[in-house]
Amino acid sequence: MQQFEEQDYTKRFSLSLWKKILGYAKEYHKDLYRLALCMGISAGCDVVFPLMTSYAIDHFIPTLDHAGSTQGVPVFVIVYLLLLAVQVYTIFRFLYLGGKVETGVCYTIRKRAFRKLQELPFSYYDRMPVGYLMSRMTSDTQRLAETIGWSLLDLAWGSVMIVAASITMFSLNWKLTLAVLIVVPPLAVISWWFQQRILHAYRAVRKTNSKITGAFNEGIMGAKTTKTLVREEMNMEEFTALTHEMKRSSVRAASLSSVYLPIVVSLGSLATAYALWQGGQLVTVGGMTLGVLQVFVNYTVQFFQPIRDIANTFAEMQSAQAAAERVMTLLETAPDIVDTPEVEAVFGDNFHPKKENWPALRGDVEFCHVDFQYKEGEKVLSDFNLKINAGETIALVGPTGAGKSTVVNLICRFYEPTAGEIKIDGVNYKERSQLWLQSNLGYVLQEPRLFSGTIRDNIRYAKLDATDEEVEHAARLVNAEPFILKMEKGYDTDVGEGGSRLSTGEKQLISFARAILADPRIFVLDEATSSVDTQTEQIIQHAIQKVLSGRTSFIIAHRLSTIRTADRILVIDGGKIIESGTHQQLLRQKGAYYNLYTNQFQEEQAMEILGGAAQA
Ligand SMILES: Nc1ncnc2c1ncn2[C@@H]1O[C@H](COP(=O)(O)OP(=O)(O)OP(=O)(O)O)[C@@H](O)[C@H]1O
Ligand SMILES: [Mg+2]
The missing domain is CATH 1.20.1560.10 (ABC transporter type 1, transmembrane domain)
Known part of the structure; x- marks a missing residue:
């Protein structure tokens, strides 16, 4: 720059x-x-x-x-x-x-x-x-x-x-x-x-x-x-x-x-x-x-x-x-996302939270006429509306640059809407502290960040008082244990600076375990399983369904086979929801989702045939 x-x-x-x-x-x-x-x-x-x-x-x-x-x-x-x-x-x-x-x-x-x-x-x-x-x-x-x-x-x-x-x-x-x-x-x-x-x-x-x-x-x-x-x-x-x-x-x-x-x-x-x-x-x-x-x-x-x-x-x-x-x-530098003094007085700031005043988070999320832009004059979302009930699993699909990550970034309040409001449990989230929301969030990213330290430390990062048993349970849920136990020192293996000694897929599994351990009310998986093999992904799918039942979750995935079971699938393009429904409903509509899905399905089959031919 x-x-x-x-x-x-x-x-x-x-x-x-x-x-x-x-x-x-x-x-x-x-x-x-x-x-x-x-x-x-x-x-x-x-x-x-x-x-x-x-x-x-x-x-x-x-x-x-x-x-x-x-x-x-x-x-x-x-x-x-x-x-x-x-x-x-x-x-x-x-x-x-x-x-x-x-x-x-x-x-x-x-x-x-x-x-x-x-x-x-x-x-x-x-x-x-x-x-x-x-x-x-x-x-x-x-x-x-x-x-x-x-x-x-x-x-x-x-x-x-x-x-x-x-x-x-x-x-x-x-x-x-x-x-x-x-x-x-x-x-x-x-x-x-x-x-x-x-x-x-x-x-x-x-x-x-x-x-x-x-x-x-x-x-x-x-x-x-x-x-x-x-x-x-x-x-x-x-x-x-x-x-x-x-x-x-x-x-x-x-x-x-x-x-x-x-x-x-x-x-x-x-x-x-x-x-x-x-x-x-x-x-x-x-x-x-x-x-x-x-x-x-x-x-x-x-x-x-x-x-x-x-x-x-x-x-x-x-x-x-x-x-x-x-x-x-x-x-x-004045941060552009700040809690108002009134909010801070009730809920505390980042360094001194007043947890006794925090209301429990249920997990209803609502976008009301939300506009958003990263840069002046380049609107990514305009008049975006969406209502999600607590406990629903929502999948977001759509082409690269469509605005999927933007939607979840806004939910997490990493950014705030430039107009309109986002309500959590029916209240504009600006009326509560950032820490309140973020303490109830589990977020797994495409490129996960680990910190220097052992695998155990990294999983425990989300909940510092978790017992070893809880840490290992979380790892088992996402099928991370097989690879962890194969490492020289198991859970006590050092991951290197930023997790440099692990593969991207392994890092994803660890951040997954970390997110599960945190026991959040809202779960966000942004291409969280893009680098693990299909078999592991399926195991994670089962885990997700078990662990996430009753929690609101947002799943962004390019591999459409992984989101079939979502309660609602939103197809996003150009910052707009162009289709919305269950897997079956959307297939029947024969619209954008149908095209995406059949294309990918054919591609996958072609790959399988090619792979089989190569092996033969
Ligand atoms: N930090 C940023 N600063 C400026 N523009 C951004 C930023 N992040 C995203 N954008 C722009 O916002 C638009 C939506 O991006 P977004 O990351 O939400 O897409 P996406 O649907 O998640 O794509 P992908 O499938 O590739 O992850 C894109 O045009 C992108 O260029
Ligand atoms: Mg994205």
Whole structure:
């Protein structure tokens, strides 16, 4: 998805955005103040040390003007050591606090973002690619936390350092200070100019790098497809172009850095040389002590460091602003399916349900004049009406893209009607909480999702307090046990990430068992048995009839032989119900269902004959 590719950031520094982000770091405000204080004290020590040296030079060392004396040396040593101890302690504190703030802020933002992801409805995930969300959750939050933890503190350190050093220099000799500080404005401008470009170049490197990782990924995952399509050469060319770009941007970043540093050092040295030259003259005529000259030289040598830090911090913050903005967008996304405050007050929210107020769900479902569209202007359903009584088994059939899955998605409230209403047990489902409905739903999808863990864990996922006996009973009902027992560790076999070690059919059986265990009032099977063999499917059919009697169920299946026993079959085309009735009734009508059924029947027979011929 092109529109989600990382954009280069050229926007201006936005204070309001950072204020908002800092709002998310509220718990750490105290630590931040402490951190700034430590940085300030540490910078103060850096300013005081040259003054101490200056005192030592002027008082303890003999010169032409005065004889050296050792009086006061012990006090001096003690003060010096104390100061050193203070600085060592503040350094220890700010490293500790910086780390604490960084991990803490990262933790807080990730927790919020994760919670947000739990709240957002299906439609959000239609729009957002997984990779995009992953990098919001990981690298962006990390980047933000780093910036808040460290960059702001560099700012504190640098400012204190510059201000304190300037004041001291002015108080010692304002003329020389002015002369020396002339290099500061060009230094600041140059630093700002370079730091921005250097950061920019490094970002380009990172971006290309993630593209390369993506290409590796596709190259490996899609190796089979590549080979069958004979695309090796093209892939190679694309990859070479990427790595070439990587080389170019890396070299650019390196050259910028290599030009910047010498410039800064030379400017600093020029200032130092000037201070030495002018100050030296002053010393010879007696206008300045050697100690004070030493202070000047020391400060000017040190001066460029904070300036560089500050320039770097601003550039860093400006570029982290993109990350900040993306994370904030995620955190501030308003879900389009929400329970009203009145509903929440009675039924509770997703994290704190008030189950004592939940009415029992019977399972009557009614669509009243429902319109629905995924995208503006592309209506999938319009004025859709349907009434189903509790306990009925409804089959939905029809061509690809007809709107079958859409109908059941609406029933589950994964999406809401854009007009009209859906009633469950005679009440518009928006008047009850999402969790109430979804706790009473069992949903088995064409592409089932399992979670890392054992088969047992995965079945139990729907009802955490189920006993082993209940879990195994559910598995037996859907005929999943034979394959489970064949696995190395039976029910305790690890299914791999997302169930990657199982076949699609096996995953379907497990999600089936999971749905049965949940004991839902409404059952939705969307192509749930499309990947299991016909024999297993028949066994599941029997199980369904046994387990589902008395519950409302919706079955979508391409294989029509599996839905013959449904109480009602709805033929859907173009978002409309074009036929409705039992298998027998619809066959007698000789309409769309009849055609679908006879076609499929003939196909199946032809396949059987072909299969038989091949075996013979
Ligand atoms: N998440 C989505 N975003 C945008 N459009 C969608 C989305 N899901 C489905 N559609 C569109 O809505 C229409 C109905 O799709 P639906 O998935 O309900 O069909 P279906 O009958 O279940 O088809 P199939 O038999 O292939 O599963 C299609 O035109 C499809 O392109
Ligand atoms: Mg579908």
